[in-house]
Amino acid sequence: MxxxxxxxxxxxxxxxxxxxxxxxxxxxxxxxxxxxxxxxxxxxxxxxxxxxxxxxxxxxxxxxxxxxxxxxxxxxxxxxxxxxxxxxxxxxxxxxxxxxxxxxxxxxxxxxxxxxxxxxxxxxxERPAFMAALPSLTTPGKQWLLMDSGANAESKPQHLVQYARMGQAYVESVFNVNFGRVGLLNNGAEASKGNPLTKQTHQLLTEAEDIHFIGNVEARDVLSDMADVIVADGFTGNTLLKSLEGTAKQLMNLIKETLKNGGPSTKLGGLMIKGELKNLLKDIDYDKAGGALLFxxxxxxxxxxxxxxxxxxxxxxxxxxxxxxxxxxxxxxxxxxxxxxxxxxxxx
Amino acid sequence: MxxxxxxxxxxxxxxxxxxxxxxxxxxxxxxxxxxxxxxxxxxxxxxxxxxxxxxxxxxxxxxxxxxxxxxxxxxxxxxxxxxxxxxxxxxxxxxxxxxxxxxxxxxxxxxxxxxxxxxxxxxxxERPAFMAALPSLTTPGKQWLLMDSGANAESKPQHLVQYARMGQAYVESVFNVNFGRVGLLNNGAEASKGNPLTKQTHQLLTEAEDIHFIGNVEARDVLSDMADVIVADGFTGNTLLKSLEGTAKQLMNLIKETLKNGGPSTKLGGLMIKGELKNLLKDIDYDKAGGALLFxxxxxxxxxxxxxxxxxxxxxxxxxxxxxxxxxxxxxxxxxxxxxxxxxxxxx
Incomplete structure (x- = not known):
């Protein structure tokens, strides 16, 4: 060499x-x-x-x-x-x-x-964090970033602001997104919602002029291309990541089992859509996105x-x-x- | 009347x-x-x-x-x-x-x-909490309880212990489960994992003789019938609930779209499995379980x-x-x- x-x-x-x-x-x-x-x-x-x-x-x-x-x-x-x-x-x-x-x-x-x-x-x-690239289910091929996906079990508002900055720069440089939308994972859409960490983070993100902050994003909406970067403390981010992975995997397993154990026409139907289902699985394969980057x-x-x-x-x-x-x-x-x-x- | x-x-x-x-x-x-x-x-x-x-x-x-x-x-x-x-x-x-x-x-x-x-x-x-009954995807018909699913954005370890007690009594009385297994939502299986809240809660739950504590449960495993009751602070519980709901709904939508827009054999296959898919959707319909009980x-x-x-x-x-x-x-x-x-x- x-x-x-x-x-x-x-x-x-x-x-x-x-x-x-x-x-x-x-x-x-x-x-x-x-x-x-x-x-x-x-x-x-x-x-x-x-x-x-x-x-x-x-x-x-x-x-x-x-x-x-x-x-x-x-x-x-x-x-x-x-x-x-x-x-x-x-x-x-x-x-x-x-x-x-x-x-x-x-x-x-x-x-x-x-x-x-x-x-x-x-x-x-102050605190490096794991950044996971995850797929959107509504916009095929589109990815979004979750950060921190599990490095720090405890985080402060200013850490989340740094994650926002890092994530925004990443999607703009690596994904060539023009205007990287940053969302805050929270338990409600309104600014007043959340725990002390998310409330304070919301305020700091709103004040940061260099961050394209679009507000709170609820866990049920993260797969619908609401934001390019979603920031969270490492404990909540890890919970979200694992529940997305687990739900997708177990649901697909259940569908496969259901089709395999169904009557003759279900079985035949299952065989006919097998290819399409496999493609779909590939699209939502989180591992395809690589690993979690320690940013x-x-x-x-x-x-x-x-x-x-x-x-x-x-x-x-x-x-x-x-x-x-x-x-x-x-x-x-x-x-x-x-x-x-x-x-x-x-x-x- | x-x-x-x-x-x-x-x-x-x-x-x-x-x-x-x-x-x-x-x-x-x-x-x-x-x-x-x-x-x-x-x-x-x-x-x-x-x-x-x-x-x-x-x-x-x-x-x-x-x-x-x-x-x-x-x-x-x-x-x-x-x-x-x-x-x-x-x-x-x-x-x-x-x-x-x-x-x-x-x-x-x-x-x-x-x-x-x-x-x-x-x-x-001390703190009433919302309790959501959710389906297992591995054991058809089986339900498990998530508590707190969103009442209190901040919780203390002793609150989670009370949720464990309430949840265990609920599954034993209402679901007729003999030995209600209680798990703690955490970001790792080992006792040493977690943030200060989950670490302290783990200790208290281990010490409580009247609670059938089985240890930590990760978000990716909650749908696999690992525990009958899973306790969490209201912020994390709400994140988990919403991400389960969102992922299941968006994945099923994506499957429907994929089958509808596929080639002739995919479309036909989709029609053949439509009934089975509908049944499956019914089984995982979170709303079927009623609402969240303020316990x-x-x-x-x-x-x-x-x-x-x-x-x-x-x-x-x-x-x-x-x-x-x-x-x-x-x-x-x-x-x-x-x-x-x-x-x-x-x-x-």
């Missing part, structure tokens, strides 16, 4: 339910699809080699890691003690510019800690679902490339550094 | 998007279905009469109300000033034992205030969806009758009064 690649993506192959096989497979898919990108696999060398095809793509590199972080490891402790783990080594590669982005399907808390403690926060960002750290760090398979990993790598191509992270770093400087000046 | 009826249900016919016509229609359905129950209609007499059929059931009574509370009225103010409104008169009927239960599809906040300020809290209950006040008060139609009102009336038949409200009043007395004794 002597030629210079456009980007270099570090992948933790030891995290997630299907590690390392599916993670390696996904990385191979991406290496084949993006020949101008280098993919670095962090993990047990023997296990990686066993999962690789005989014909290894030229743009795939292996970095041996003797340890791995488990799902039930205490996050900060794991990061501090397992210094030769695939997650720590991958995050360190980003820190020292040996890689441009980092992807893992492992322990969420540990990945958050890697982002905060190894990759490092952007200047001016607010100095480089793209992406968390894939613990159940991620090869395709999910491939999409997450594609998402990392999109984010790098759009230059959104340095752009945001500039914006927040400038805001932090202005704030400091006002306070001096 | 000289003969004694088993129960008497007061219905606010002026609240909701489809008032008064659909509310009156629903009340007529119930009056026809339950001849041993009296239904009292509170609202504008002329409007009610115009909406009634020529053949008025014997067990239907009209109580004229010259005012009505609007959706955007400030709840407590509305209750205090609109003394001749359908909502205030209906709640007062329950207070003075002229009715056994009260149903409204009007202003949620005002109905909550009516429950608190007119009907009154049960002794020992913790001295009599059953039920909040129907603002979009309630005649069938929803009819189911809510049926739900009120089930609750009255089960005797759950006096049973709970005894339990909480006894607990309050014990607590007082310990403190004296």
């Amino acid at each position: 002597t030629d210079m690649k456009k980007w270099c993506i570090a992948v933790d192959v030891m995290g997630g339910d299907n590690a390392p096989e599916e993670i390696v497979k996904g990385a191979v898919l991406s290496a084949q699809a993006f020949s101008d990108v280098e993919i670095q696999l962090y993990g047990d060398e023997e296990a990686i080699k066993a999962a690789l095809p005989t014909d290894i793509p030229q743009n795939l590199a292996i970095v041996h890691a003797s340890e791995k972080i488990a799902t039930d490891d205490e996050p900060v402790k794991a990061i501090r003690h397992k210094k030769d783990s695939s997650m720590v080594l991958g995050a360190k590669a980003v820190k020292k510019d040996a890689a441009d982005a980092f992807i893992s399907a492992g322990n969420s808390g540990a990945l958050l800690a890697s982002g905060l403690l190894i990759v490092g926060r952007m200047k001016g960002i 607010g750290v100095k480089a793209p760090v992406i968390k894939c679902h613990g159940t991620a398979d090869a395709n999910n990993i491939h999409y997450a790598i594609k998402q990392a490339i999109d984010v790098l191509d759009a230059g959104i992270v340095p752009e945001l770093a500039d914006i927040f550094a400038q805001q932090a400087a202005e704030k400091k000046q006002r306070n001096d | 000289t003969d004694m009826k088993k129960w008497c249900i007061a219905v606010d016919v002026m609240g909701g998007d489809n008032a008064p016509e659909e509310i009156v229609k629903g009340a007529v359905l119930s009056a026809q279905a339950f001849s041993d129950v009296e239904i009292q209609l509170y609202g504008d007499e002329e409007a009610i009469k115009a909406a009634l059929p020529t053949d008025i059931p014997q067990n239907l009574a009209i109580v004229h109300a010259s005012e009505k509370i609007a959706t955007d009225d400030e709840p407590v103010k509305a209750i205090r000033h609109k003394k001749d409104s359908s909502m205030v008169l209906g709640a007062k009927a329950v207070k003075k034992d002229a009715a056994d239960a009260f149903i409204s599809a009007g202003n949620s906040g005002a109905l909550l205030a009516s429950g608190l300020l007119i009907v009154g809290r049960m002794k020992g209950i 913790g006040v001295k009599a059953p008060v039920i909040k129907c969806h603002g979009t309630a139609d005649a069938n929803n009102i009819h189911y809510a009336i049926k739900q009120a009758i089930d609750v009255l038949d089960a005797g759950i409200v006096p049973e709970l009043a005894d339990i909480f009064a006894q607990q309050a007395a014990e607590k007082k004794q310990r403190n004296d």
Whole structure:
């Protein structure tokens, strides 16, 4: 691998339910699809080699890691003690510019800690947050962002305002949306609704001149293309994300079961619409959107679902490339550094 | 109406998007279905009469109300000033034992205030809460309870423990469940997960010997019959409820659209499974379960969806009758009064 690649993506192959096989497979898919990108696999060398095809793509590199972080490891402790783990080594590669982005399907808390403690926060960002890209069910192909989808169980109004700013910049740079509408997840449409956090956030978002705030959005409307970015504290955002995923999956399962167990004409009808149903499932496949981007750290760090398979990993790598191509992270770093400087000046 | 009826249900016919016509229609359905129950209609007499059929059931009574509370009225103010409104008169009927239960599809906040300020809290209950009965998608016909589904935007751990107790008693008395499993809505399965509220609640629920606590339940699993009662603060519970409703509705709409706009064989297949799909929709129809019961006040008060139609009102009336038949409200009043007395004794 002597030629210079456009980007270099570090992948933790030891995290997630299907590690390392599916993670390696996904990385191979991406290496084949993006020949101008280098993919670095962090993990047990023997296990990686066993999962690789005989014909290894030229743009795939292996970095041996003797340890791995488990799902039930205490996050900060794991990061501090397992210094030769695939997650720590991958995050360190980003820190020292040996890689441009980092992807893992492992322990969420540990990945958050890697982002905060190894990759490092952007200047001016108080709390990095997970950003999930989700589909609209009313506008096919349209995506919207949920932020924070689960990094911080507790949040303050000013954190949500930062999420709004980050999300708006993301949809404008990466999705090429002209006017990124920001909504606040709340339990009613009126400004007076909500808990103390959402009431105060509503006020701050209304006052922020650089944010295109469209007001409160209720959980029942998030899939109807009401806003391009929806901000919430990490606890509520995580509840919303998981309930959207769970409801969609269980409803589709129920439909499949119903059609399979119905009378002869139902069965035949089910067979006739099978293709269409499959396409529909693909459209609403949340995993297609990649993983949750840890936004607010100095480089793209992406968390894939613990159940991620090869395709999910491939999409997450594609998402990392999109984010790098759009230059959104340095752009945001500039914006927040400038805001932090202005704030400091006002306070001096 | 000289003969004694088993129960008497007061219905606010002026609240909701489809008032008064659909509310009156629903009340007529119930009056026809339950001849041993009296239904009292509170609202504008002329409007009610115009909406009634020529053949008025014997067990239907009209109580004229010259005012009505609007959706955007400030709840407590509305209750205090609109003394001749359908909502205030209906709640007062329950207070003075002229009715056994009260149903409204009007202003949620005002109905909550009516429950608190007119009907009154049960002794020992700090915060009454809305309880929604929702379907399981994995066990057909099975329902589970979400509590608080939206009464209190802020909650303390001890409130959630009271919800657990009320919910458990409800499923055991009304659903005849032998061992009512109580789960805590949280953003992870482990006891250590969550925000300060859920962490403290987890501890209290673990310690409470009379509660069958099964641990944390994530939002993605609530539809898979994991627990019979799921407790949450009102803000998170409301987010969950609305996202379940929204996702199910929008997904079914998308499926219908997809089948309608597909090629000839998809269209034909769609027609063949139409009946089955309709049945399925009926099974997951949240409105079938009635409305949200305001639990913790001295009599059953039920909040129907603002979009309630005649069938929803009819189911809510049926739900009120089930609750009255089960005797759950006096049973709970005894339990909480006894607990309050014990607590007082310990403190004296």
